[in-house]
Amino acid sequence: MLLTFNQTLFLILTVAAVVIAVFFVLFLIQLRRTAREAEKSFQELQISLDKLKKIEDKLEQRLDETGQIFESAKKTVSGLSELSLFLTTRVVRPASKYWPIFFPLVRLGWKIIKKRKEKKNG
Numbered sequence: 001m002l003l004t005f006n007q008t009l010f011l012i013l014t015v016a017a018v019v020i021a022v023f024f025v026l027f028l029i030q031l032r033r034t035a036r037e038a039e040k041s042f043q044e045l046q047i048s049l050d051k052l053k054k055i056e057d058k059l060e061q062r063l064d065e066t067g068q069i070f071e072s073a074k075k076t077v078s079g080l081s082e083l084s085l086f087l088t089t090r091v092v093r094p095a096s097k098y099w100p101i102f103f104p105l106v107r108l109g110w111k112i113i114k115k116r117k118e119k120k121n122g
Contacts, residue, residue, distance in 0.1 A: 003011070
């Protein structure tokens with residue numbers, strides 16, 4: 001039994017259509033699996049983004065607290081600078097004329113205290 005040209009062409013086209021249909025079905029199945037995996041990945045990404053948002057909120061809160069600490073540190077440093085200015089202008093400068101007398105007396109007193117300790121211990 002010989003096949004005609006039309007029958008052979010129809011047979012080849014039928015086989016090609018079946019092969020294309022099989023590949024198309026396999027492609028759609030793989031596409032569906034990929035879509036499911038992508039959906040799972042997006043859900044995990046959403047969870048991760050929520051966690052990152054919580055971390056960001058905590059970080060902003062800590063930064064606000066740090067800003068308050070810096071403000072209080074600025075106030076403290078300002079107060080210390082005012083105190084040092086007061087001490088230098090009101091206490092140290094007027095008392096500096098007595099230093100040539102005061103330091104030798106302190107040195108002498110320290111030597112006497114050291115000698116007493118050496119006599120007790122030794």
